[in-house]
Amino acid sequence: MSIFDPKAGMNPLPWLQEKTLAALEEAARLVDLANEPDTTPWYAKTLRERAGRFAGRLAPVVAFLYEAGQKAASHEEWGLLLEGGSAALAPWCKKWDIADPTKVALRAAGAIVADGLDEAEDKAEAVPPVLIAVEDEHATDLRLDIYGACTRQLLHAELTESERRLELWLLAELWHSRHADIAVVSKKFLPGDIDCTPEDTAAAYRALYERGLIERVALPNLRPEALAVRLVVPGRNDSKHPAPYRAETFGFPGARVGGQYTSGNVLGAPLPAAVASALPGWSAARLAEELGELRSRIQEHLGDDRAFIEQVELAPSGGTVGLRVQLRQRVDDDDDASLRLGVEQVIEAWGRSQAARN
Numbered sequence: 001m002s003i004f005d006p007k008a009g010m011n012p013l014p015w016l017q018e019k020t021l022a023a024l025e026e027a028a029r030l031v032d033l034a035n036e037p038d039t040t041p042w043y044a045k046t047l048r049e050r051a052g053r054f055a056g057r058l059a060p061v062v063a064f065l066y067e068a069g070q071k072a073a074s075h076e077e078w079g080l081l082l083e084g085g086s087a088a089l090a091p092w093c094k095k096w097d098i099a100d101p102t103k104v105a106l107r108a109a110g111a112i113v114a115d116g117l118d119e120a121e122d123k124a125e126a127v128p129p130v131l132i133a134v135e136d137e138h139a140t141d142l143r144l145d146i147y148g149a150c151t152r153q154l155l156h157a158e159l160t161e162s163e164r165r166l167e168l169w170l171l172a173e174l175w176h177s178r179h180a181d182i183a184v185v186s187k188k189f190l191p192g193d194i195d196c197t198p199e200d201t202a203a204a205y206r207a208l209y210e211r212g213l214i215e216r217v218a219l220p221n222l223r224p225e226a227l228a229v230r231l232v233v234p235g236r237n238d239s240k241h242p243a244p245y246r247a248e249t250f251g252f253p254g255a256r257v258g259g260q261y262t263s264g265n266v267l268g269a270p271l272p273a274a275v276a277s278a279l280p281g282w283s284a285a286r287l288a289e290e291l292g293e294l295r296s297r298i299q300e301h302l303g304d305d306r307a308f309i310e311q312v313e314l315a316p317s318g319g320t321v322g323l324r325v326q327l328r329q330r331v332d333d334d335d336d337a338s339l340r341l342g343v344e345q346v347i348e349a350w351g352r353s354q355a356a357r358n
Contacts, residue, residue, distance in 0.1 A: 025086065030047045
């Protein structure tokens with residue numbers, strides 16, 4: 001006996017009721033999947049949109065076939081399943097006497113268990129980033145879309161000054177990139193590049209990330225201090241699996257001194273005689289401690305508003321061992337002679353203290 005046999009005399013209503021309700025349950029399961037904690041925002045949004053299209057057509061049909069009435073077919077009644085999924089479908093069925101809500105809930109739970117057997121392994125599968133080379137035939141169109149979208153953001157979006165500077169710098173770096181939509185910047189020098197403090201740079205990076213305007217990309221063979229960032233045009237090149245936000249450390253100690261940009265410098269000095277004679281008896285820990293103390297003395301003497309002492313270390317000098325002082329000084333400070341004199345004075349005083357101690 002078949003429903004498609006006109007001579008069989010079968011009532012098609014129960015069959016239609018069963019099949020349409022089952023299809024509506026599948027729409028609810030799409031929402032269940034969107035509600036999973038590890039479903040990415042892009043997929044969650046897409047799943048809800050698809051579920052909404054299915055439910056918008058199926059729910060009125062189900063309500064009609066079960067003679068639930070026009071109100072049951074309204075979006076205000078069945079629309080809750082677009083948020084709650086199967087858990088919201090069961091109460092709708094109960095309220096309008098459409099089906100046994102217990103059976104609806106059990107079927108949904110069974111599907112979730114069956115689908116979840118290999119779920120952890122499947123979801124753990126890595127998804128490589130989509131890389132579009134600048135030579136690709138669509139690269140130019142994509143870059144024009146990016147420049148156009150970012151320009152509109154800079155004109156109309158409520159961005160802070162540091163956010164605007166960061167976005168402008170990314171656009172400038174994009175022009176020289178090997179990829180159509182990815183800019184590579186230096187975490188070390190980025191604050192100086194955009195003329196912002198490291199703290200403001202980090203805040204701007206996070207704000208643009210949370211707005212969905214940029215994404216971090218894992219490029220192969222990237223330098224440790226480099227950061228690859230995709231400039232995103234929503235709906236055009238946003239990733240289905242974007243890397244989650246990760247805090248980054250921008251800048252480096254001594255990048256600014258006294259509010260001014262700095263440049264590196266290295267000063268050499270002979271090792272005091274008292275230190276040279278005592279050196280063979282020092283352990284590595286003792287040497288590190290003594291050089292650390294010397295660094296602190298030099299820093300205090302020169303002042304935090306003039307230089308930043310990066311490191312003091314031993315260095316070969318003409319067949320003997322001397323001292324090498326690595327520092328950063330303000331770019332507007334070209335008085336190396338004064339700096340050298342200050343460093344040598346501290347080293348001499350350090351040598352006298354070592355002689356007195358020994």
